[in-house]
Every structure is written in C-alpha cells, then in structure tokens.
Amino acid sequence: MSQEPMICSFFLFLVLSYGAAGHEVPNSRQDLHPLLQKMAEEIIDGSYLNALLDLIQFQRSHVWTEDLSHRILAYLNSRNVAFTIPSLQAAVENHLEQCLYQPQNLLEDLRKTDAQQFRTAMKCLLEDKKDRLDLKDIVIDVGEIREQALQSPGVNRSLFLITLERCFQVLNSLECVEILGRVLRGSSGSFLQPDITERLPRDLREDAFKNLSAVFKDLYDQTSAHSQRALYSWMTEILQTSSNATDDFASWVSAENLWILGRYMVHLSFEEIMKISPVEIGLFISYDNATKQLDTVYDITPELAQAFLERISSSSFNMRNTSTIHRLGLLVCFYDDLELLDAAVAQVLLHQMIKCSHLRGFQADVQKLKAELLDIATENQTLNETLGSLSDAVVGLTYDQLESLSPEAVHGAISTLNQVSGWAKSQVIILSAKYLTHEKVLSLSSVSQLGTLLTGVSTQAFCSMDRRDLSQVLRSTISQHVSDLSPTQQQGVLSKMIGAGDIASGLVEIQGSFFKEVSLFDLWREPGFNSTVLKEKELRRSQALFLYELLLKTTRRPEELLSTGQLVKGVTCSHIDAISTDSFLAHFQDFENNLSLLSPYQVNCLAWKYWEVSRSSMPPFLLAALPARYLASIPASQCVPFLISLGKSQLDSLVLDSHKKTLVLRKVQQCLDDSIADEYTVDIVGSLLCHLPATIIDRGISPRAWPTALHGLRDCPDLSPEQKTAVRLKLLGQYGFPQNWTAETTKDLGSFLVLFSGDELSSIATKFPEILQQTASKMAGTLPPKEFLWAVFESVSNSSDKSPSSDPIPGCHGVMAPSSDDISKLAEANACWALEDLLCLEEDTFIRNVELLGAVRGFSWPQLMSLKEKAIQVWDMPSYWKEHHIVSLGRIALALNESELEQLNLSSIDTVASLSQQTEWTPRQAKSILQGFLDDSGYNIQDLKSFHLVGLGATLCAMNITEIPLIKISEFRVVVARIGTLLCSAHVLTEFKRKAEVVFGDPTKWTSSVLQELGTIAAGLTKAELRMLDKDLMPYFQPSAIKCFPDEIFKELSAEQIASLGPENAAAVTLAQRRQLSVLQLQSLQRALDGAKTHSWQEAPASFSPTGTPSSRSPPGTPICWGLWLGCPLLVPMAKALW
Structure with a gap:
C-alpha cells in the first residue's frame, strides 16, 4: 500500500522535532506566513495530510529558510499547545496507520481538503518529474510518494473515487482525465465496475472525452463484459448527443466516432452497422490508423464482421484490391466473397490471415476459410511453385x-x-x-x-x-x-x-534457461566464474549452491552476490547466519525481490534471522514461515499489515503443512472477524482471498465487496470443493439460473462455468455455444470437470452441420463421425466421443488431427485403443511408420503393446525422446522401447552418449541392474540432474547411486550441491550411508528423493536428522514412511513441518517486544516500525540524513 500518508506525517514530525532538538523555541509568538499559520493549525487539529499539502504549496512559491522551523514552533507555543516529541510521534503514527491501512480514511481526508489543497494533491499526481521538496536538512520525495501511491490498490481506489468526485470541479478536464488514466492503469480493471459509469461526467470537452475513451480502450481486455457494455453505453450517449443525425434513418456512427470507439466498435448492433453511410465507412477505412484499430477487434463475431465488410464493399473500395485487403485488419478472417476469386488475391488474403490466430474463438471457421483459399491459391499450380506465398495456411497441409x-x-x-x-x-x-x-x-x-x-x-x-x-x-x-x-x-x-574441452567459452555463450542443462560436474571443471557472467543465466538450485559458495571465496562483499538474481537460490542458512545485522537489513530487499526463487527452507531461515536481529521491523509475511504459535503474538492493531504482507505472498509455497496452514488461516479469519466488509478489505487480503473458508465466501463477503472479490477469486488456481460450492451458490443468488443469463454474464463468469452441473450448463450450451467453447479453449493445460466437458461437447454437437458419410467405413453406417471442425473446437472435450465415433473417423480427418487427439489427457484406455486401431488402419502396421508418425501420436502411443513397440523404427533418439515424454508406460512397454532403440540404432549400453541417456528418459528405469554399471561415467556425470528426475524403483536408484559415488566420491563427503544435483538418485543411499549424513544436509535432498526412499530405509534417519529436513522435505514424507517412524521421530517431523529452528541460533520466545535497544539492532536513525513495515525502507535513508 502507499507510503504517502506515512511519509507526509513523518516528515512533518521531523520538521518539528528538528526545530525542537536544535534550537531554543522563542517564548513570544512570531509572525508566520498565512499558509504556514494554516498548516500549524492543521497540525494542532491532527489534519496532517492537509498540513503537508499546504507545506508543498508554500514551498513551491517561497524559499524555505532555516528560521521557519522555529517560527512554526513558536506559533504552536503561542497557541498554548503543549506537546512532547513522544506524544507528537504517537499522534502521527496513529494517523499514519489510519491512512496507510485504511485507505478509505484517506478518501475522507481528501474530501475535507479545500480547493487549493485538493488542486495541490492532484498536481502532485500529475507530475512526471522526480519532484523533491528540499527543506534544508529535510527532503520530501514527492516523486517517490506518487510512485508508491499509484502501486497500491487501496490508495489507488481512493484516488480514483476522489478524482471522479472532485477533480472536474477543481482542475481542467484534460488534467483530470490524465489522473484517471494513471490510477486506472494500476488497477487491473477491477475499479471499472458497471455502476462506475453513473459517476462519469457527461459534459466533457471533446478533447478530454477522446482522451478518457482512449484510457478505456487501453483497459479493454482487463474490463468485464458487463463493464464494457456500460462504458460503451456511456461513450455512445455522448457521441449520439453530439451527432448531427436528425432522424432514425441517419446514422450517428461517423468515421470519427468509429475511431473514438476503437475496440468498442464490436458492441455496435448489426442494425447500427448496416445504417453506416458508405461515405463514412469509406472515410474510416481510408484513415491511416484504421488497420491498426481493426487488427485489435479480437472479440468480433462473424455476423458483425461480415456486416462491416458489406458496408465497406458498399463504399468506393474494391474488396479484391490488395490495398483494401491490407486495410481490413481482423475483418479479413471472415472474408466470404470467394466466387471467381483468382489465385493472386487468394494469396494476398492468406498473407493477411496470419493475424487471425489472435481472434477470440471461431478458429475452426478460420481454418475452413484458409483451406478454401489454399485450394484457390494453388489452382493450376503445384505446391512446390506456390509454397512461399501461402503464409501460415501451410500449417493446414x-x-x-x-x-x-x-x-x-x-x-x-x-x-x-x-x-x-x-x-x-x-x-x-x-x-x-x-x-x-x-x-x-x-x-x-x-x-x-x-x-x-x-x-x-x-x-x-x-x-x-x-x-x-x-x-x-x-x-x-x-x-x-x-x-x-x-x-x-x-x-x-x-x-x-x-565436451570439446574449451569449457570456459562454452559456459559464457550458453544463456537463459539453456544454462540450467549444464551439469554440476562441468561447473566443477571451470573455477574461473564471476557473478557478472551469470546475470543472464537461469540456474538450477544445485548450480546456484555450488556457484554461490565458489564466488563467496573470491568476493570481499558477499552482499553483492545477492543482487545477481538466480544466485539467491544458492544461499544456505549458514550464509544467512553469517551476514551481519546491518548488511542483512540493508540487503533484505534483494531476497524479497527474488522471493519466488527461494525454497520454503530458505524463507524459513530468513524468518528466523529477521526475528533474531530486528523482529520489530520484520516483514509480517515471514511470520507464516515460523512455528504457528508465533502468529498468536500478533496484536489486533497489527492485523492489517499482517494481512497485506501475507496477501502479497504465495501462501501455498510459504506454508506446505495443511495443519499449519489451517492455523495461519485461523489467524487471518480472526483478523478479518470472519467477514469482508468492503472492496478495500478485498484489496488488503490480496491472494489470501483464495484460501478463505467456504463459510466466509458464502456468508462473510458483503454485497458491496462481492464484485471486487469475484474479480479476485477468478485468479485462484485451486479452490477446494467447499469453496467452489460456496462461489456457485453466490453466483446463482446474484445472477439466477443459467437459463436466464445474458451473454455478458456468461462471458464474465468465464472459468467459474466449471462449477455448474451439466443440467445447469445445458442451456448455456444451447444459447451461447461460442462463449462456452472460448471458455474451454482458455483452459488448455488443465483437466476440467467431466460435466463441463460434456456441456462443451453438447454445444459443438448442436451447432455441427455434419451428416453421415455417403461412403461410410465398414461398420460405420449411420454413425456421425467427428469432423476436423468438431475436433478443433472440442479440445479436451474430445474425451466425450464414443468408441464407435473414434473408430469411424475418416482417414483425412484422422491425419489432420492426430496430434490434437494425442494431446487429450482425458481419453480412457478403450478410447486410446480405438485411436491406435485407427492409426494402423490409416498408416498400416507400425513397422511402416516413420518418425513423424510416431511423434504425432502423443498419448495414443500408450496403447501400443510390446509387440507393436518392437516393430517401430526407433533408431533415432529424438523419436525415442518423444515416446519417453509419456509417463504412463508399463515396465514391459518401457523395456520394449529401450531394447528397440538399442537394436535399431546398433548401440550397446556402453556406447550411449549423454544425449541418448536424456532421450531415453523414464525408459532408463527399465534397465537391468547389470546394465547400469555399463553406462560410461564420462556420459553419466553430465546428465546426473536429468536422471535424478526419474521415479525409478529402489534397486535401480541404488545402482545409479553407485555410479554417482564414482563421480562425486563417498556419500559421507557429499555437499549440499551434490545432494541437490542427484535428485531421486539420492534415494539409493543405504541405511548406513543415510545415518552418516550430516543433519545440515537434510534440507538439500529434493522432495522427490524423500518420496522415493523405501520405508524401511527412511526410518533409519535420526530424530535430529528428521527435524532438520526443512518444511518442504518434511511435507514430502509419505504416509507409508510416517507409519514406520517412532513417536520421537514423528515429533521431529512435526517440528520440521512447523518451521522450528534447526540452526545455530537459540529459539527466541514468541513475542514481538524488541530484543534490544533499537540502536543495537539496526543502523542509527532506522525507525522502529514493525507494524508500519511497508514504509520503513523509504524512511531509512532520509532519517539517516537528518540524524
């Protein structure tokens, strides 16, 4: 949230305290400038924001002199205001908290400002320059205040509302529109609820109206469908009022009005479009920026697009002229005048249609049009002759x-x-x-x-x-x-x-995520690293652990390594422990900026360090990484900063134990008093909204807060069944039953449609099939509920115009075989096809869509078997299949039995790699693939190169334990990390562990980076080896390795080792492993889950009282402000300059 009120108040306090500390205050009242008198009166009244605005206004027209501080103090004394520094500080902090953590109070403060103060506040928001008020020893960074304010949802909301309320009466409309634009662009569209248009001015100057319309056009994609419709109505009301249209037959839609509407032109009705005069539509198309505008109408429908095309055709533009086609933007995706079209025009259309992939939906229709144009473009010519002129239509070949x-x-x-x-x-x-x-x-x-x-x-x-x-x-x-x-x-x-020997130059040239493939062994061989070389590279955690330790030996300032992004992954608890208090506090921001790169264990270490050295200023979200009992010590007065801080983090990665998460959420509910009263509270809780229990969603979110809450819930990745039920009931209460929904409601619900039953969705499938299909297409990579998929399937079936083939495949008489259009529209809903439908696929349809079908995750085993039979029917026996056939099968390949797998030509490791991407092979199938590669390629185990081992993937788990020793150490050592991702059986992992010993030495000598590099291979350790490992290495097992340990071996860990596992590894312990543990071991496991301390510091009591004097825990001048943590970083440098 914004630091504006806090910094404002803090600096007023500094002005006064500086005067009190450094000068003797005169006893008599001295003359003051009226504006400073007014400021002093506002300080007396506690109106600190008003006072700051007066101060800014004074400073902009006067020179600040050293005597002004004394004269202000003298004036206050003359008003018989007795104050002490502590009492003034307490008053300031109280006001600060109200403004910082209750932005609605900021709204009230701004409402109470006079016209000049309000003008000053708005001018501060408008300015781009790095504005600083220099009051001699005091500097007020207005630019920083403005930047922080515009980054805070709550403060942004207050600024948005007050701008609508007062700005247009105080400033000129162009300035107000600019302020609205700045505030709205930081709001993710959530402020633009449908009812907000009631507050928008309707008497704007033309230039201001155009500028505000441009803001709404920029935020189009972040605005709900209901809000889009409301804003469209506001825009058209003003446009129609200013239009010269005098009767029902004349259109208000001029060329300029179309340009002003921008993307909102897709909300024009069919009738309004058809009334546009040929002159105006021709003028619009002739605009230089018309094409750019039409390139962005991503949500236009075929009906409206063809209406626009018809109106353009009615003007003087020739629709087959290359220049005209270039101007059509996304309208070209619906071009339907194909009669007597020549090949050259078809090629121009195809070139323009490359942009059609940006359309929201209707892709099946686009592909059909491309196919027709492709036929025309290649008529009387061969593909070889026309290939370069077919644009992306070649994808359809x-x-x-x-x-x-x-x-x-x-x-x-x-x-x-x-x-x-x-x-x-x-x-x-x-x-x-x-x-x-x-x-x-x-x-x-x-x-x-x-x-x-x-x-x-x-x-x-x-x-x-x-x-x-x-x-x-x-x-x-x-x-x-x-x-x-x-x-x-x-x-x-x-x-x-x-491998060629010049490791140094090779490592420098490998950039980005590609660097993550470099082995730990190769890094060992190149000691000449510096942190500058690493700036553009992504690192695995094992690489970061090694490199951080390596670079630490050669740098005089360890904190510099923290700024090298990915290197932060390699910071251990001992490194954190070794950082001095001053350096830790000064550079904590580097950790926070890279929070997503840190492991839960690292966050736990940071939390303990911060708790020890400066708990009073500790970022509240870190409390969730400490044992749950520490949450109990958060006083009610600090609830809001706790909620804000925790709401900005990812709770699922911060707290992995379900029991502890329940306790954290109980504290959150306590702070909220089990309710969300308004939209400001939604801003405060942030991502915590996704974790609130169903009871709060159902009964605790007020009607006022619900629209904003719904906007936030839409981004929640994994709501529980109870939460989903609560959201569904709220939506039914708000919108009624689905049969009564509008198109806007259906669009706005989007991903929430999966919450409804098949019966409820049936009416949506009938009324709005395209919206349902577009919603499903946005869920790529997920597996929606079966009932939702059936609704999508129904929507496609209802709109399909296919009929039984006149020449059906034997046994397929009367069966409506799936078409290419159907398959492309259905995506994951293809899992709803009956077995006979899949068996009756036409040959061309199967060939064109096999990769799409192979990507469907929901296909059952019988469905996969049907598709395999279709592949054999189309391509002949597997022995005839080429590499591209095998690669295209995806999950369909899982239906191949061992005999069929043996028939495949697996001489290419890339073919094998495509098969090994599938994770559902049986051991016998995996063995067939492995043996097939060895037989077809002519390689023996000892001939395998490093890239062969990577390509074989999970099929390596099918190796006999006598084969693994044959793998060359020189090849194995550079792909250890890849092999360490495999979930092989215990005896296979044991053999791989033996090979790892040859590379990395005795397991008792392994380091954290080696253990991390090994991944699941580390689960091959014996009981004796496991017992010998230092407890400080426990957090560096990968969680996947913990899960792979046989139960009888895992139980050999000591209680101390288990306590040192860290939260992430403790959460990976399986139920079967738990059952083997003693009571003492289980207690240790719970300590690890809870984030209990395992390193050198003594665990402190769970209390927020400072652990020492402020000066002993932080640099001189650092404010003690745990509750005000969000603002502390800004205050430190300025306070140090003063003191």
Missing part, C-alpha cells in the same frame, strides 16, 4: 502434401516457413529434413534460416555441426529458439559446446 514437396521448394520458401507459428511437431520434422537435404551440411548459414523450424533438426545433426558454427548460432538471433529445443537436443548441443 497434410503429411502427404509436405512429403511431396521438393527440397528445393522448401529451401526457396524458407523465409516464409521459418516465421509461421502453429506448426505441429511432426510437420516441423518433415520440413526441416527437406531443408537440410538441400543444404547437405548443417552450418551457421543454414541453421540461421530455420527460425521456428529449428526444433525439427535431429540431435545427431547438431552433434555433427562444427563447434565454431554452433558457438555463433548461440550468439545469433536464432538463439531465441534454442529454448524450444527438447532436453535431448539441448544436451546434444551442450555435449558439442562443452
């Missing part, structure tokens, strides 16, 4: 069409093909192979041309490249696509870059 292309044609069209997005993996493989056939040798020049097709290059081809060329590739623009390579391909590149 089948395997057979792609395979028929000549290498020369692919080479000639590469500048088009390399920019196309939306390629299927199998298509990329075919096109890359064609291109490289023409190029013969993979060089810097040829690779640089591949663009998005880079991922189709085989791992072996990368390994065959000249190292210097590969090095230049990593420095060129094509490197942006390196992160899209598979782990197998990346390891192939690494083996070439680093």
Whole structure:
C-alpha cells in the first residue's frame, strides 16, 4: 500500500522535532506566513495530510529558510499547545496507520481538503518529474510518494473515487482525465465496475472525452463484459448527443466516432452497422490508423464482421484490391466473397490471415476459410511453385502434401516457413529434413534460416555441426529458439559446446534457461566464474549452491552476490547466519525481490534471522514461515499489515503443512472477524482471498465487496470443493439460473462455468455455444470437470452441420463421425466421443488431427485403443511408420503393446525422446522401447552418449541392474540432474547411486550441491550411508528423493536428522514412511513441518517486544516500525540524513 500518508506525517514530525532538538523555541509568538499559520493549525487539529499539502504549496512559491522551523514552533507555543516529541510521534503514527491501512480514511481526508489543497494533491499526481521538496536538512520525495501511491490498490481506489468526485470541479478536464488514466492503469480493471459509469461526467470537452475513451480502450481486455457494455453505453450517449443525425434513418456512427470507439466498435448492433453511410465507412477505412484499430477487434463475431465488410464493399473500395485487403485488419478472417476469386488475391488474403490466430474463438471457421483459399491459391499450380506465398495456411497441409514437396521448394520458401507459428511437431520434422537435404551440411548459414523450424533438426545433426558454427548460432538471433529445443537436443548441443574441452567459452555463450542443462560436474571443471557472467543465466538450485559458495571465496562483499538474481537460490542458512545485522537489513530487499526463487527452507531461515536481529521491523509475511504459535503474538492493531504482507505472498509455497496452514488461516479469519466488509478489505487480503473458508465466501463477503472479490477469486488456481460450492451458490443468488443469463454474464463468469452441473450448463450450451467453447479453449493445460466437458461437447454437437458419410467405413453406417471442425473446437472435450465415433473417423480427418487427439489427457484406455486401431488402419502396421508418425501420436502411443513397440523404427533418439515424454508406460512397454532403440540404432549400453541417456528418459528405469554399471561415467556425470528426475524403483536408484559415488566420491563427503544435483538418485543411499549424513544436509535432498526412499530405509534417519529436513522435505514424507517412524521421530517431523529452528541460533520466545535497544539492532536513525513495515525502507535513508 502507499507510503504517502506515512511519509507526509513523518516528515512533518521531523520538521518539528528538528526545530525542537536544535534550537531554543522563542517564548513570544512570531509572525508566520498565512499558509504556514494554516498548516500549524492543521497540525494542532491532527489534519496532517492537509498540513503537508499546504507545506508543498508554500514551498513551491517561497524559499524555505532555516528560521521557519522555529517560527512554526513558536506559533504552536503561542497557541498554548503543549506537546512532547513522544506524544507528537504517537499522534502521527496513529494517523499514519489510519491512512496507510485504511485507505478509505484517506478518501475522507481528501474530501475535507479545500480547493487549493485538493488542486495541490492532484498536481502532485500529475507530475512526471522526480519532484523533491528540499527543506534544508529535510527532503520530501514527492516523486517517490506518487510512485508508491499509484502501486497500491487501496490508495489507488481512493484516488480514483476522489478524482471522479472532485477533480472536474477543481482542475481542467484534460488534467483530470490524465489522473484517471494513471490510477486506472494500476488497477487491473477491477475499479471499472458497471455502476462506475453513473459517476462519469457527461459534459466533457471533446478533447478530454477522446482522451478518457482512449484510457478505456487501453483497459479493454482487463474490463468485464458487463463493464464494457456500460462504458460503451456511456461513450455512445455522448457521441449520439453530439451527432448531427436528425432522424432514425441517419446514422450517428461517423468515421470519427468509429475511431473514438476503437475496440468498442464490436458492441455496435448489426442494425447500427448496416445504417453506416458508405461515405463514412469509406472515410474510416481510408484513415491511416484504421488497420491498426481493426487488427485489435479480437472479440468480433462473424455476423458483425461480415456486416462491416458489406458496408465497406458498399463504399468506393474494391474488396479484391490488395490495398483494401491490407486495410481490413481482423475483418479479413471472415472474408466470404470467394466466387471467381483468382489465385493472386487468394494469396494476398492468406498473407493477411496470419493475424487471425489472435481472434477470440471461431478458429475452426478460420481454418475452413484458409483451406478454401489454399485450394484457390494453388489452382493450376503445384505446391512446390506456390509454397512461399501461402503464409501460415501451410500449417493446414497434410503429411502427404509436405512429403511431396521438393527440397528445393522448401529451401526457396524458407523465409516464409521459418516465421509461421502453429506448426505441429511432426510437420516441423518433415520440413526441416527437406531443408537440410538441400543444404547437405548443417552450418551457421543454414541453421540461421530455420527460425521456428529449428526444433525439427535431429540431435545427431547438431552433434555433427562444427563447434565454431554452433558457438555463433548461440550468439545469433536464432538463439531465441534454442529454448524450444527438447532436453535431448539441448544436451546434444551442450555435449558439442562443452565436451570439446574449451569449457570456459562454452559456459559464457550458453544463456537463459539453456544454462540450467549444464551439469554440476562441468561447473566443477571451470573455477574461473564471476557473478557478472551469470546475470543472464537461469540456474538450477544445485548450480546456484555450488556457484554461490565458489564466488563467496573470491568476493570481499558477499552482499553483492545477492543482487545477481538466480544466485539467491544458492544461499544456505549458514550464509544467512553469517551476514551481519546491518548488511542483512540493508540487503533484505534483494531476497524479497527474488522471493519466488527461494525454497520454503530458505524463507524459513530468513524468518528466523529477521526475528533474531530486528523482529520489530520484520516483514509480517515471514511470520507464516515460523512455528504457528508465533502468529498468536500478533496484536489486533497489527492485523492489517499482517494481512497485506501475507496477501502479497504465495501462501501455498510459504506454508506446505495443511495443519499449519489451517492455523495461519485461523489467524487471518480472526483478523478479518470472519467477514469482508468492503472492496478495500478485498484489496488488503490480496491472494489470501483464495484460501478463505467456504463459510466466509458464502456468508462473510458483503454485497458491496462481492464484485471486487469475484474479480479476485477468478485468479485462484485451486479452490477446494467447499469453496467452489460456496462461489456457485453466490453466483446463482446474484445472477439466477443459467437459463436466464445474458451473454455478458456468461462471458464474465468465464472459468467459474466449471462449477455448474451439466443440467445447469445445458442451456448455456444451447444459447451461447461460442462463449462456452472460448471458455474451454482458455483452459488448455488443465483437466476440467467431466460435466463441463460434456456441456462443451453438447454445444459443438448442436451447432455441427455434419451428416453421415455417403461412403461410410465398414461398420460405420449411420454413425456421425467427428469432423476436423468438431475436433478443433472440442479440445479436451474430445474425451466425450464414443468408441464407435473414434473408430469411424475418416482417414483425412484422422491425419489432420492426430496430434490434437494425442494431446487429450482425458481419453480412457478403450478410447486410446480405438485411436491406435485407427492409426494402423490409416498408416498400416507400425513397422511402416516413420518418425513423424510416431511423434504425432502423443498419448495414443500408450496403447501400443510390446509387440507393436518392437516393430517401430526407433533408431533415432529424438523419436525415442518423444515416446519417453509419456509417463504412463508399463515396465514391459518401457523395456520394449529401450531394447528397440538399442537394436535399431546398433548401440550397446556402453556406447550411449549423454544425449541418448536424456532421450531415453523414464525408459532408463527399465534397465537391468547389470546394465547400469555399463553406462560410461564420462556420459553419466553430465546428465546426473536429468536422471535424478526419474521415479525409478529402489534397486535401480541404488545402482545409479553407485555410479554417482564414482563421480562425486563417498556419500559421507557429499555437499549440499551434490545432494541437490542427484535428485531421486539420492534415494539409493543405504541405511548406513543415510545415518552418516550430516543433519545440515537434510534440507538439500529434493522432495522427490524423500518420496522415493523405501520405508524401511527412511526410518533409519535420526530424530535430529528428521527435524532438520526443512518444511518442504518434511511435507514430502509419505504416509507409508510416517507409519514406520517412532513417536520421537514423528515429533521431529512435526517440528520440521512447523518451521522450528534447526540452526545455530537459540529459539527466541514468541513475542514481538524488541530484543534490544533499537540502536543495537539496526543502523542509527532506522525507525522502529514493525507494524508500519511497508514504509520503513523509504524512511531509512532520509532519517539517516537528518540524524
């Protein structure tokens, strides 16, 4: 929240206290400027914000002299106001808390300001310059105050409301619109509720109206459908009032009004569009910025788009002219005048349609139009001749069409093909192979041309490249696509870059997330690192642990390492312990800025350190990382800062134990008094809203707070069944039953639609099928409830115009086989097809959609078997399948039995890598894949390279324990981290652990970075080895390793070792492992879950009373303000300058 009231009040206090401390206050009253007299009276009245505004106003027109502080004090004394520094400080802090933690009080304060004070406040918000008030020894940073205010939801809300209420009466409308724009852009659209339009002015000057409309256009995507409709009504009311239209037949929609509406033009009705005069629509299309505007109408419907196209056609513009087509923006996605269209125009249309992927929905219709245009564009010409002119319509080409292309044609069209997005993996493989056939040798020049097709290059081809060329590739623009390579391909590149011997230059050139693939062993071999080299690299935790320790030995200022982003992952508790108090407090911001990179254990260590050295100024969210009993010591007066701080963090990653989370939430409920009274409280709780119990959602959120709360709940990733039920009941109470919902309501509910039953959604599937399908498409990567998927399926079935084939597949008579349109619209809802529907897929439909079907997570085993049978029907027996066939199958491949897997050509490690991405193989299937690769490639176990091991993935778990020792140590050691992600059986992990001993030495000598690097391999430790490990290493097991320990081995850990596991690893202990533990061990486990102290400090009592004098715990001049923590960082440098 904003520091404005706090800094304001604090500096008024400093002005006075400086005068009191440094000068003798005169006994007699002295003359004061009227504005400063007024300021002094406001100090007496406790109106500190008013006083600050008067001070700012005075300083802007007068020079501040040293004697002014004494004269103000003299004036206060002459008014018989007796005060002490402590009493004034207490009054200031009380007011500070009201403004900082109850922004509605700030709203009231601003309402009470006079016109001049309000003008000053608004002017402060308007200015861009880094405005600082220099009062000799005192500096008030107005620019910083403004920046902080505009970043706080609660203060922003108050500023937004007061601007609507008063600004247009005090400042000119252009200035007020600018202020509204600044405030709204920091609000994520949540302030723009439908009823807000009632407060918007309707008598704005034309230029101010245009500017405010532009603000609303910028926030369009963050605004709810109801609010969009309300804002559209406000805009059109003003536009219609100023229009010259005199009767019902004349349209108020002029070219300029269309431009002002911007994206809101999609809310025009069909009738209004059809009334637009040809002259006005022609004038609009001729605007230079019309295309840019039409490029952004992402939510336009086919009906409205075709209405606009018809009106444009009625003007003087030729719809088949290239210049006109270029101006149509997203309207081109609905172009329907295909009769007698020539090939050249079709190619122009296809080129423009590359932007249609931005449309919200209707993608199946777009693909159908592209297919028709593709046929026209290639009429009387071969694909080889037209390939470079087909834009992204080439994505619609089948395997057979792609395979028929000549290498020369692919080479000639590469500048088009390399920019196309939306390629299927199998298509990329075919096109890359064609291109490289023409190029013969993979060089810097040829690779640089591949663009998005880079991922189709085989791992072996990368390994065959000249190292210097590969090095230049990593420095060129094509490197942006390196992160899209598979782990197998990346390891192939690494083996070439680093394996050649020049490790130092290789490590420098590897950037971004690619660096995470570098092995710990290779880092060991290159001691010459510096923190500057690491700034653009992402690190695994094992890399960070090693590098932080390494760099710590060569730097004189350890705190500098904290600013190197990813290195913070490698800070251990002992490192935190070793940081001096002053340095820790001064550099804590580096930890906080990288909070998402820290493990729960690191956060726990930070919490204990802060508690020990400066608990009075401790960021409240850190309390959640301490044992739950520490929460009890939070006084009611500090609830709001606690809620704000915790609401800005991610509770699920901060507190992993369900019991402890319950206790934390109990404190949250206590602070809230089990209710959310208004929208300001929603601002305060932030992400905690996602964790509030169903009872509060159901009965504790007031009607006033509900719209804002609903906006926040929409972003919650994982509501409980009880919370979902409560939200559903609230929505039914607010909007009624689904059969009565409007299109706007359905759009606004979005992801909440999954909360409703199939019966409730049935009417939505009928009334608003497109909205339902668009909602489903936004859920890619999730598995929605079955009833929701059935509703989506119903919506597609209802709108499908397919009929039984006139030449059906045998056994498919009367069956409505799925069409390509159906499959693309359904996405995850394809899981609702009956077995006979899938078996009756037409050959072309299967070929075009196999990758889409292979990505459906909800298919049952019988459905996968049906699709496998269809693949055999279309492509013949598995022995005939090529790499692109196998890669395209996705989950369908899981239905292949051992015999069928043995028939596959698995000579390419990239083919095997695509299969190993699936995690549901049986041990026998995995063994078949492993053996198939060895047989088809001709490799023995001892021949396997590092990239082979990465590509084999989970199939390595199918190795016999006699085979694992045959793996070369030189290859194994560079992919340990990858193998450590596998969830193999205990005996396999034991064998991998034995190999790890050859690389990293005796387990009793392993460091935190080694243990972290090993991952699940560490679960292969024996009982004796586990007992020998230092307790301080316990937090550096990966949670996946903890889960993999056999129960009988895990129980060998001592109580002290278990207590040292840390919160994350303690949460990973399985129920079966728990059952084997003694009472003492279970108590230790609970201590670890609770975040109890395990390192060197003695655990302090759970009390917030300071642990020493302020000067002994923090730098001189640092305010003691635990409750006011959010503002302390701003005060420190300024206070130090004074004292």
